[in-house]
Amino acid sequence: MTGGTGDLAARRAAVLGPAYRLFYAEPVEIVRGEGVWLWDAQGRRYLDGYNNVASVGHANPTVVEAISRQAGVLNTHTRYLHPLVVEYAERLVATMPAGLDTVMFTCTGSEANDLALRLVTMATGRSGVIVTRTAYHGVTAAIAALSPSLGLGVGPHVRVVDPPVGGTTAEGERFARDVAEAADELAGAGHPVAALLVDSVLSSDGLVPDPVGFLEWAAREVRSAGGVFIADEVQAGFGRTGRMWGFERHGVEPDVVTLGKPMGNGHPLAGVVLRRELAEPMAARTRYFNTFGGNPVSCAAGLAVLDVVARDQLVEHSARCGRRLSEGVREVASRHDGGVEVRGVGLYVAVELASGEAASAVVDGMRERGVLIAATGPGGRVLKIRPPLVIDDSGVDLLVGALDESLAELGGLGVNAGS
Amino acid sequence: MTGGTGDLAARRAAVLGPAYRLFYAEPVEIVRGEGVWLWDAQGRRYLDGYNNVASVGHANPTVVEAISRQAGVLNTHTRYLHPLVVEYAERLVATMPAGLDTVMFTCTGSEANDLALRLVTMATGRSGVIVTRTAYHGVTAAIAALSPSLGLGVGPHVRVVDPPVGGTTAEGERFARDVAEAADELAGAGHPVAALLVDSVLSSDGLVPDPVGFLEWAAREVRSAGGVFIADEVQAGFGRTGRMWGFERHGVEPDVVTLGKPMGNGHPLAGVVLRRELAEPMAARTRYFNTFGGNPVSCAAGLAVLDVVARDQLVEHSARCGRRLSEGVREVASRHDGGVEVRGVGLYVAVELASGEAASAVVDGMRERGVLIAATGPGGRVLKIRPPLVIDDSGVDLLVGALDESLAELGGLGVNAGS
Numbered sequence: 052m053t054g055g056t057g058d059l060a061a062r063r064a065a066v067l068g069p070a071y072r073l074f075y076a077e078p079v080e081i082v083r084g085e086g087v088w089l090w091d092a093q094g095r096r097y098l099d100g101y102n103n104v105a106s107v108g109h110a111n112p113t114v115v116e117a118i119s120r121q122a123g124v125l126n127t128h129t130r131y132l133h134p135l136v137v138e139y140a141e142r143l144v145a146t147m148p149a150g151l152d153t154v155m156f157t158c159t160g161s162e163a164n165d166l167a168l169r170l171v172t173m174a175t176g177r178s179g180v181i182v183t184r185t186a187y188h189g190v191t192a193a194i195a196a197l198s199p200s201l202g203l204g205v206g207p208h209v210r211v212v213d214p215p216v217g218g219t220t221a222e223g224e225r226f227a228r229d230v231a232e233a234a235d236e237l238a239g240a241g242h243p244v245a246a247l248l249v250d251s252v253l254s255s256d257g258l259v260p261d262p263v264g265f266l267e268w269a270a271r272e273v274r275s276a277g278g279v280f281i282a283d284e285v286q287a288g289f290g291r292t293g294r295m296w297g298f299e300r301h302g303v304e305p306d307v308v309t310l311g312k313p314m315g316n317g318h319p320l321a322g323v324v325l326r327r328e329l330a331e332p333m334a335a336r337t338r339y340f341n342t343f344g345g346n347p348v349s350c351a352a353g354l355a356v357l358d359v360v361a362r363d364q365l366v367e368h369s370a371r372c373g374r375r376l377s378e379g380v381r382e383v384a385s386r387h388d389g390g391v392e393v394r395g396v397g398l399y400v401a402v403e404l405a406s407g408e409a410a411s412a413v414v415d416g417m418r419e420r421g422v423l424i425a426a427t428g429p430g431g432r433v434l435k436i437r438p439p440l441v442i443d444d445s446g447v448d449l450l451v452g453a454l455d456e457s458l459a460e461l462g463g464l465g466v467n468a469g470s
Numbered sequence: 471m472t473g474g475t476g477d478l479a480a481r482r483a484a485v486l487g488p489a490y491r492l493f494y495a496e497p498v499e500i501v502r503g504e505g506v507w508l509w510d511a512q513g514r515r516y517l518d519g520y521n522n523v524a525s526v527g528h529a530n531p532t533v534v535e536a537i538s539r540q541a542g543v544l545n546t547h548t549r550y551l552h553p554l555v556v557e558y559a560e561r562l563v564a565t566m567p568a569g570l571d572t573v574m575f576t577c578t579g580s581e582a583n584d585l586a587l588r589l590v591t592m593a594t595g596r597s598g599v600i601v602t603r604t605a606y607h608g609v610t611a612a613i614a615a616l617s618p619s620l621g622l623g624v625g626p627h628v629r630v631v632d633p634p635v636g637g638t639t640a641e642g643e644r645f646a647r648d649v650a651e652a653a654d655e656l657a658g659a660g661h662p663v664a665a666l667l668v669d670s671v672l673s674s675d676g677l678v679p680d681p682v683g684f685l686e687w688a689a690r691e692v693r694s695a696g697g698v699f700i701a702d703e704v705q706a707g708f709g710r711t712g713r714m715w716g717f718e719r720h721g722v723e724p725d726v727v728t729l730g731k732p733m734g735n736g737h738p739l740a741g742v743v744l745r746r747e748l749a750e751p752m753a754a755r756t757r758y759f760n761t762f763g764g765n766p767v768s769c770a771a772g773l774a775v776l777d778v779v780a781r782d783q784l785v786e787h788s789a790r791c792g793r794r795l796s797e798g799v800r801e802v803a804s805r806h807d808g809g810v811e812v813r814g815v816g817l818y819v820a821v822e823l824a825s826g827e828a829a830s831a832v833v834d835g836m837r838e839r840g841v842l843i844a845a846t847g848p849g850g851r852v853l854k855i856r857p858p859l860v861i862d863d864s865g866v867d868l869l870v871g872a873l874d875e876s877l878a879e880l881g882g883l884g885v886n887a888g889s
Contacts, residue, residue: 070758339489
């Protein structure tokens, strides 16, 4: 670390709230990005193997141009008519199952989940929510209360279920039964279930794509208990899984979908798509206005992202390139330890190591080799690999090669020794 | 209305959630902005007498350039080091009283108030909140529960106090006593007071700037009851009142300040500034991360706004030009009806009419004369006039002239007949 970066870290610690965290014991100061590449203040180039927000590539020229152009013309709010918010909302619903016909805009995924919860609470007259064991859905007070990964516990109206383990059909069925039981418990506790809220790839649970269909089986249970199914697509959406939406994998049609992260490629843009009838009870009681949500510049950014995804066939690319990534990672992992579990869907691959220390060592080893990734999941022992969707075969090979070397370096820690 | 605009309104109603509202019975389609001017789809120009978000002017070239440049270089998150988030946070705290030394970034004012509430709840171990009668602080579930203007009632941990009426010292003292009583009530109800949360200009209560000092008297009461004072500067901040911060008028040093709206001149940027010790209890229990909050593009926008405010001396301009606006509106109002109440602070003027219908008629009359304003406050009978800070004397005179004609046109409705 240079004096400059160290000084910056000290100034940062002094002025930003102490709850802020940095990646890496020696933080990296990123100053420039282009496509899948990031550069630090010392001019070193990194392959970005982590950031799912800049999904169509860092500083994507189409998105930058759309933001710059619209910012120079008009940025205002949704209490005046503007064609872009209408066009963008229409384009979004066109990518969804037919029943999901109504859009509301926010600026963050946290706000999207918070709004979804308000809508569903008013639509069902109920307050109970079921989430997964290590779920993360956002940082508002209401959403933090159903995000156990924040370490603050959950509210009395929340029940937590364990995600499927090992990808078997039996585990998917067990998950659905647990959802049904949680709904019964909530009813018994005076909080009848309003919603099952699940990240469609269970990202903060360590990435759980399998078995195919388990979200549909769980959705059936929550509906038969009188609740609705909310698919949190903040992580999975916009092509990450090799499909436009993560829920498609499971053949489930959600009642409500929440969107965020890659939606504006880094521009603060998020939202809720839902069935009209679920939006009406809130509308009968109160208005909705989000000062920045759905503004023309945000919608221009969102439209540009949809344009690039379509033009460059990034959904198909994510599926194809994701297979290469998954296969590469599996091959490498099997050479170092046959027991290590690799889970992948599209351009999102998780490698479950023996411990948080092992994961942390691999994350550091990758960084030394010029590749940025991170760890997540229970105990922080799951490597999280999810490069921008514009990564190509050579980028995938570089990433897999760095993983190979970093796993080899683990030595005594052993990738699966402690599990 | 042209067919185009009507068609757009119909498409909008079909795809956006039914809780969305539009200004005006015949909505206006705004397609371009520059400084204090807005243009509709038919090419008609309006003086913007309403929008406090584009505070340094619509499409301000300095802000647009900062956003475009940084978006083309890098947009990432706060888990990597970046100089702009540190520089911007330092610049913000330099504008505040010395004790307010710690910054946390969000994307919206709703998120800022939600985060402030989480911080304060964890710092005090208490949950009670005192707000004003027609307060609006945001749309998250937690903040909607203490925003009575949404029409949904308030939570059991919330008490509502009536704002001072008529600007007298006696009313300011009565307000402070009501805060003390509300704190007692909350303690008795098992929700000891964590915070008094007040918009520094009581915007949604119809704008209540006087008596000078009443927020300090109220803050003293809440502190002696063991709570803290949160100044919601989403409306008042960044020069609107002729001071940098609205709380300065009252000689009060808040424990927590929340920011939003004009902070990025329309770019989604908001945050919380607070005393370090109030941020630490949350940090001891959990992390804080907002994917888009404090990103380099948002910070570039925020820095550009601070630069323009300083370069063009907009705080001083707001004070001077605001006096001309207040005086002009008072003179016009007194000619039409001596009893009408005009309240003003900086470039924010409220005209209290006899009824919501009268206010609505004046808003429509102004629009016909090419000036956009809106109505707010209890019963929607308060005209809300708050042009971008870059309005000049001729803009003020145009606005006042249009108000004169619109009030004259009221005729039978009478500006104060029903009060």
